[in-house]
Amino acid sequence: MPNIRSLDMKLVDDLFDMGGGYVLDFSDRTMASFFAEELNVDIDDPTYREQGTSKAKRLRCYLNKVDLATSVKTLKALWDYREMTRKDRGRAEWVNNAEGRFLSLLNRMQGEPDQPAPQAEPPKPAFDRPKILALKQKLIELSALEPQPRGYAFEAWLTNAFNTFGLAAREPFRLRGEQIDGSFQLQGETYLVEAKWHAAQTPAADLHAFHGKVEQKAAWARGLFISNSGFTPDGLVAFGKAKRVICMDGLDLFETLDRELPLDQVIGRKARRAAETGLPFERVRDIFGH
Structure with missing residues (x-):
């Protein structure tokens, strides 16, 4: 079962500027470095190229292949990078109510675990x-x-x-x-x-x-x-x-x-x-x- 539903993946596309196969301002090299340094992940691994080789297709594939906790951790890291670079460059927000919708996405994901796992706290409910x-x-x-x-x-x-x-x-x-x-x-x-x-x-x-x-x-x-x-x-x-x-x-x-x-x-x-x-x-x- 995918970690991110199709409608939520559309939000991920919008939040991280993934039109045309891109992801934010990453080049292939800087995206590989970001994933390696921040997440200890090889985003260039062939397993993430099953849907295509563009940065956006690799990211979508990766998010739905890794476990739910890793998917959430990745989105948080990407969000932090997004906000840091957006504010540093004085770029206006391009998604309406971006942070509220992003936090609600995390709540939905954490409220719907893809496999049973021991948890210290009950999962958060889906945003309703x-x-x-x-x-x-x-x-x-x-x-x-x-x-x-x-x-x-x-x-x-x-x-x-x-x-x-x-x-x-x-x-x-x-x-x-x-x-x-x-x-x-x-x-x-x-x-x-x-x-x-x-x-x-x-x-x-x-x-x-x-x-x-x-x-x-x-x-x-x-x-x-x-x-x-x-x-x-x-x-x-x-x-x-x-x-x-x-x-x-x-x-x-x-x-x-x-x-x-x-x-x-x-x-x-x-x-x-x-x-x-x-x-x-x-x-x-x-x-x-x-």
Whole structure:
């Protein structure tokens, strides 16, 4: 069974500029060097020439011959190269919503393994556009509710959103009188969730209180604070450098769904950015571009 379906292969063709048998700006020599150095692969091997000798035909053949994990790893490496060279040369993006569609392709591939294999985590589900549109519509509808029912509905919405993207969400629970608004798993780490939908922005005191809860748990626990109304600028400054908590606001959630960015990838990218910069809150539009 091929790793990449025909419609998705069309997206791969578009993303990596594979018209006319080319792949990005690679020559035969530089493509061979890239695969050898980045992936330890001989892309010139005759086994990848069964569909033809052009760079594009060899790449298509290779992607559907290697195991799924290698295929995903290859696409990620090609994407990183694509973005580095595109930005270095000031080239405009040529595919609409390119990064969102690429991340969704990876989710589809990782949600449909081509052969049984032991896995540390369950596979991610295939990207389901009708479900994403329904999540976005429901998020909009929540704003019309009264504050108390809206809070409960927001927690239920988040659980549904996490599960839609394979994050194994758990409902709200209490520990020794302490309310936790839920949890989920991402890349082998457990995230505790604090969710608020208040008229006012969230201040530093609430961030510190949640961080205190997280610090009392296991060393591998992380925290995601979701405040629909956002966070006060002074509060973020007072909270200081991110330790074990990252933040999202309502605009982040809406843009994630509106741009069809997989939520698990967004949270993972936020966590990585926090690790790199120490900042607990950076907007989706700043991480993924406007």
